[in-house]
Amino acid sequence: MKKTILYEMKNLYRDDMRVTGYQFGEGEKSVCVVGSTRGNEIQQLFTCGLLVKTLKKIEKAGLINDGKSIMVIPSINTSSMNIEKRFWPTDNTDINRMFPGYALGETTQRIAGGVFEKINDYKYGIQFASFFMSGRFLPHVRMMMTENTSIEDAKKFGLQYIVKRNPRPFDTTTLNYNWQVWGTKAFSVYTHETANLDENSAMIGVYAVLNFLSQTGIINYSMHRGYNSSVINADEMYDIQTPIAGIFQPLCEVGDSVSKGQVISKIIDPYEGKTLAEIKAPEYGNVFFMNNKQLVYTNQILFKLTDDYTIIRKAENSEQ
Amino acid sequence: MIKVASVNLPIDEELVIKKERIVPLNPTGNEKRISIVTGTHGDELEGQYICYELNRRIKNNPECLKGIVDIYPALNPLGIDSITRGIPAFDLDMNRIFPGSENGIMADYLAHKIVEDIKGSALCVDIHASNIFLMEIPQIRINELTKDELVPLAKMMNVNFIWVHSAATVLESTLAYSLNDIGTPTLVVEMGVGMRITKSYGNQLVDGILNTMKELGMWTGEVNKVCESIVSYDEDFEVNFINASSAGVFIPATKHWGKLKKGDYVGDIVDPLTGEILDKITSPCDGILFTLREYPICDEGSLIARILERDDEI
């Protein structure tokens, strides 16, 4: 293992911000793993830490294949993390909206540019990412469909789900998108949490990366292959919204299978405790995403359900 | 007051986006409409004075009004109330969610209602006030895709500077892009500085709005003479950016909208701890300084100034 400082930015009264990378193996730039880009991505940081710990052992056992190198960057935004701010301390900009960056530009463009210059030539890029809506996910690989992506590669993580989606205008400045523009095959891996730790799902994230490294011949480490992933289109998931604002009371958990018509949450009147709305599952499915904010706004997405049970639905419809 | 959109918040509060409509004394039913909108970014307040002053001047001379004026002072009322640039609790820049959608989350729904309401105006003026870091000369920024239609309108607006910039995909989700896209001409004004009101700039823009209304046949009252705008196109590489080369405290040494020669003194970045000058900043070109840093603390890379390169008239 080689620990290197990939980028450094001086501050007036605080310590310099250092972006630290851990390199395992020597040779071709095979894969780069990036943890937190935002200040509240504690789970993403923690998952990278566990990955570094595991890769140290794998390297020591001589299981990294010759001519392959792996880079792990636990955080590119320690300045925000240390003061519990999601975005950049002074101007509130999002480093993950600044790629490919610009060395002569504004502060976060410089950080993005300085880091990207070091990591834009890897064969594969993996980011532990977080969603713009606050909530818990089933662990999955998320990929933007561009010319450069392949579902076959995404399956090598062995996670239960692969979510594919089309890039939107605001995606064009993310790390994932720019990796792909530069020819890196990029994937985002989501575990359960962001601001809170969840060790089990962090281990699932680590295991998925090891699976990927093993399947792509970067490490020589035989392991259980994991799931034969289901591919879901992000637009085809059921977004369950609340028709009314109030207190959110979930009646299911991420990963639960729910049946058509099942009450999966209630919206409670904050003053009088009565139920304002019962939220029912519109179809059979798995709870893929669940909002984790207690107060909810009208039309807020409470759940995303997978459409795994399309076959059952089709069978039922044909009976009618 | 007209409710453009209304949503109940979780606990006993209704969020309302309000507008004021001023109509001519004797409407014909065929009036053109102008929409004045501001307050998308909750920390930008220059538009507040403009809305007030425009209301006042029109209502003092109602007989001069020949069109419909819609004034939207607060597209993001929760942001204005809480000094939050984006939409509080959503972590979203409201100017990155347009055109929104009817059945989307609250922010999308509000964006949708706003676009639906402004749609069909003869002109929309979207007033921004930079941010808390930078002081901007009154200027209109135009996406080059819409320059043929918008530059002539912008020249009526009494702004010092019209900046035609290249298209950027990320800007496709702004209010102005969405409205221009559906055929409602929309001008984006940037002026002054965040969290403050610069009254002289406000009066200048109100003069510009009334002049434009006069040109469009919507106002017959007296208007003050408007200035001639300098127009800059990106392909000329005319705008020079100065970014801080090191973190520190910026002490300006030049005045805003001043003419500079290459090498002229712009200011210093200093270290109060040691008394050192960390960066003595000079102008990279002959030109006019139209953006100047207002907020003293700098990170490496913080924008200090923007200078429009000009070799004439100097």
Ligand SMILES: [Zn+2]
């Ligand atoms: Zn603004």
